Amino acid sequence: xxxxxxxxxxxxxxxxxxxxxxxxxxxxxxxxxxxxxxxxxxxxxxxxxxxxxxxxxxxxxxxxxxxxxxxxxxxxxxxxxxxxxxxxxxxxxxxxxxxxxxxxxxxxxxxxxxxxxxxxxxxxxxxxxxxxxxxxxxxxxxxxxxxxxxxxxxxxxxxxxxxxxxxxxxxxxxxxxxxxxxxxxxxxxxxxxxxxxxxxxxxxxxxxxxxxxxxxxxxxxxxxxxxxxxxxxxxxxxxxxxxxxxxxxxxxxxxxxxxxxxxxxxxxxxxxxxxxxxxxxxxxxxxxxxxxxxxxxxxxxxxxxxxxxxxxxxxxxxxxxxxxxxxxxxxxxxxxxxxxxxxxxxxxxxxxxxxxxxxxxxxxxxxxxxxxxxxxxxxxxxxxxxxxxxxxxxxxxxxxxxxxxxxxxxxxxxxxxxxxxxxxxxxxxxxxxxxxxxxxxxxxxxxxxxxxxxxxxxxxxxxxxxxxxxxxxxxxxxxxxxxxxxxxxxxxxxxxxxxxxxxxxxxxxxxxxxxxxxxxxxxxxxxxxxxxx
Numbered sequence: 001x002x003x004x005x006x007x008x009x010x011x012x013x014x015x016x017x018x019x020x021x022x023x024x025x026x027x028x029x030x031x032x033x034x035x036x037x038x039x040x041x042x043x044x045x046x047x048x049x050x051x052x053x054x055x056x057x058x059x060x061x062x063x064x065x066x067x068x069x070x071x072x073x074x075x076x077x078x079x080x081x082x083x084x085x086x087x088x089x090x091x092x093x094x095x096x097x098x099x100x101x102x103x104x105x106x107x108x109x110x111x112x113x114x115x116x117x118x119x120x121x122x123x124x125x126x127x128x129x130x131x132x133x134x135x136x137x138x139x140x141x142x143x144x145x146x147x148x149x150x151x152x153x154x155x156x157x158x159x160x161x162x163x164x165x166x167x168x169x170x171x172x173x174x175x176x177x178x179x180x181x182x183x184x185x186x187x188x189x190x191x192x193x194x195x196x197x198x199x200x201x202x203x204x205x206x207x208x209x210x211x212x213x214x215x216x217x218x219x220x221x222x223x224x225x226x227x228x229x230x231x232x233x234x235x236x237x238x239x240x241x242x243x244x245x246x247x248x249x250x251x252x253x254x255x256x257x258x259x260x261x262x263x264x265x266x267x268x269x270x271x272x273x274x275x276x277x278x279x280x281x282x283x284x285x286x287x288x289x290x291x292x293x294x295x296x297x298x299x300x301x302x303x304x305x306x307x308x309x310x311x312x313x314x315x316x317x318x319x320x321x322x323x324x325x326x327x328x329x330x331x332x333x334x335x336x337x338x339x340x341x342x343x344x345x346x347x348x349x350x351x352x353x354x355x356x357x358x359x360x361x362x363x364x365x366x367x368x369x370x371x372x373x374x375x376x377x378x379x380x381x382x383x384x385x386x387x388x389x390x391x392x393x394x395x396x397x398x399x400x401x402x403x404x405x406x407x408x409x410x411x412x413x414x415x416x417x418x419x420x421x422x423x424x425x426x427x428x429x430x431x432x433x434x435x436x437x438x439x440x441x442x443x444x445x446x447x448x449x450x451x452x453x454x455x456x457x458x459x460x461x462x463x464x465x466x467x468x469x470x471x472x473x474x475x476x477x478x479x480x481x482x483x484x485x486x487x488x489x490x491x492x493x494x495x496x497x498x499x500x501x502x503x504x505x506x507x508x509x510x511x512x513x514x515x516x517x518x519x520x521x522x523x524x525x526x527x528x529x530x531x532x533x
Contacts, residue, residue: 004074005458008233009448010061011245012054012083012163014038014103014267019061020442021069021076022449024458026469028442030068032061039100043511044356044364046107047100050089050166054101058167062231078456079223079233080216080240080448081171082248083163086184088142091159095169098153102146104184105137106268106302108356108364113141113148121187121200129200130183131191131278131286135362137300139185144204160209164242171231171239172221175211178243180296182213183287189213191278191286216243216290217454240455245444246270246298247290249414252447253438254470256291256462259409261398263427263435265417268358269304269390271397273297279406283360284397290451291462297406299359299397304390305417307352311386315379335422337380338387343429343482344489345385348372351496352389353504360400361497365508369500387423391430391486392493398431411435413476414443421476429482430490439473 006029010019018033034057039047048054058081069076089101102109114134118126127133134141139162147154161169162185165177182189182196188204190197194213201207214220223237242248250262250272258276263269275295280286285298303310308331316330353366370382398408413435417423428435440446450469453459 004072006069006072006074006076007449007452007456008062008065008076008079009248009445009450009452010058010079010081010167011248011444011448012057012081012167013245013444014084017054017057017061018443018445019058019065020445020449021065022446023074024453024464026440026446026450026464028440028446029072029074030065031442032064034060038103042109044108046103048084048087048103049100050097050163054083054163054167055170058170059230062233066232076234076237077458078238078240078452079171080451080455081164081167081242082245082444082448083167083242085162085164085181085244086137086139087163088139088146089161089163089166090146090153090157091161091166092156093158095159097166098156099146099150101163102142105135105300105358106355107142108136110136110141110145111364113144114138117141117144117187121203126187127280127282129190129197130186130188131280132183132186133282133362134186135358136356136364137184137285137358138187140187140204147204157205157209159211160205161211162244164244165211168220168239168242171223171227171233173224174221176214176218176220176241177211178216178241178247178290179213179288180216180247180290181244184244184285185210191288194288214241215292216241216247217451219455238452238456240448240451242448242451243290246272246300248444248447248451250274250447251290251450251465252440252442252444252470253412253414254466255412256294256466258294259407261401261408261411263394263411263413265304265390265413265415265420265423267305267309269301269394271299271394273401273406273408275406279401279404281360281400281404283362284400285359297401297404299400301352301390301393301397302355302358303352305415307354307386307390310354311383315382331420334380334383335420337378338384339422341378341380341384343426344485345381345388346377347489348377348381348385349489349493349496350382350385350389351493352386352393353497359397363501365505366497366501367504367507369496369504371496384426387420387426388430388489390423391426392490394427395431395490396494398433408433413437414441424476425479428476428478430486432478432483434478435476436472437474437476439471440469
């Protein structure tokens, strides 16, 4: 009996990692997931340990999946990894991390460096070379922050990498980065030439510190004997260059043709629209795709699932306790309560900037706001307003894409949030656009497996992906009855941020300075009679 050819994909996400193995038809033969933590040492900072989190997860997942393969009639022929990004991780001459990695746009520590580099290099020049303006998503300002604030480590640095680069290095010994991720190293990368812009790089760090740009489906190298001992993978196994998690997720959903737009409902909201040519927008992110011959316009909100999870943890105790009694998780209970609330949450609007905001406002000092509260509003109203806030943010980003002629023709929804039917319906209602949901929703690791197949040479193009791997299970159509109310509230949503931006920035400044009132334990700021009054 002939042996099957097996592909492996592994994705390291913000709060968990997942790996899977498939056959060439895209049938999932085994899965393994590992949860991990995100460290927030200070407000606006977000970090992870590259070895204790990223590499540990890859080793656990790979060993588990190799155990599964040994029970099958098949041979592993390739592996690809994706990961959160862009991250900033400095390595010493031995390839060992010098500090915890500084994460992507949710880490806003380099705000001063963004402003300084923009002034020094020129906003227009940066935009023309890189296709992007400097934001909290950019790696370059974080390298400058590192240079200034940790000079001893900076002097020992030999490489600056992102998460996917580090994983490939641990597997193969090679330092590479895919062309989709490299532009996020702004202001370092020339988007037209797909190469590092030496003059801009050298103002911050040596060009030699940066990995070699390649296409995501290229072979980066082969599993070394040391990596084989730690992961259980066979020595000499081809390893693809890989990509960032969002691009791998888009690929997993069959987002490959011009006009296809992935909407990833995860810890954050991330959008990738495939284009046949560049469409730059000063407030979005232009890049090439993980597949050669395609450009993309990308966008992202700082909070989506993170906002929902925060609400459940802080205010969903009743639903949590009730869920254990009725056999439904707390999210399900909250969604039931929100479903009983009319569209628009009885004129309640939330600005979802609880961790600053990425596109299109690109403001790390933005703060969350709930406006319109009355005594008739319940937990269900507020929870629904949070779901709607993400929908308004989605519409805001889509409209920014349309502004530069990149009108999406197809929305494909992916990520853990697709399990929340109400959230999906709200997204379609607010945007007025249908969302397709693939039958296979296992995530970025599924796209990684296909990249592994491209690198191994068993696939020559994306035809098998569209034909067999990414079949659509359902389509969420917008409800026309909600159009008027959501159009009216969206107008309010768009007007709110400019009106309160200065106040948000003042509160952010006060928060950073620690301007809070601390009452000693056992004391009160007023008498018992005053509190009763």
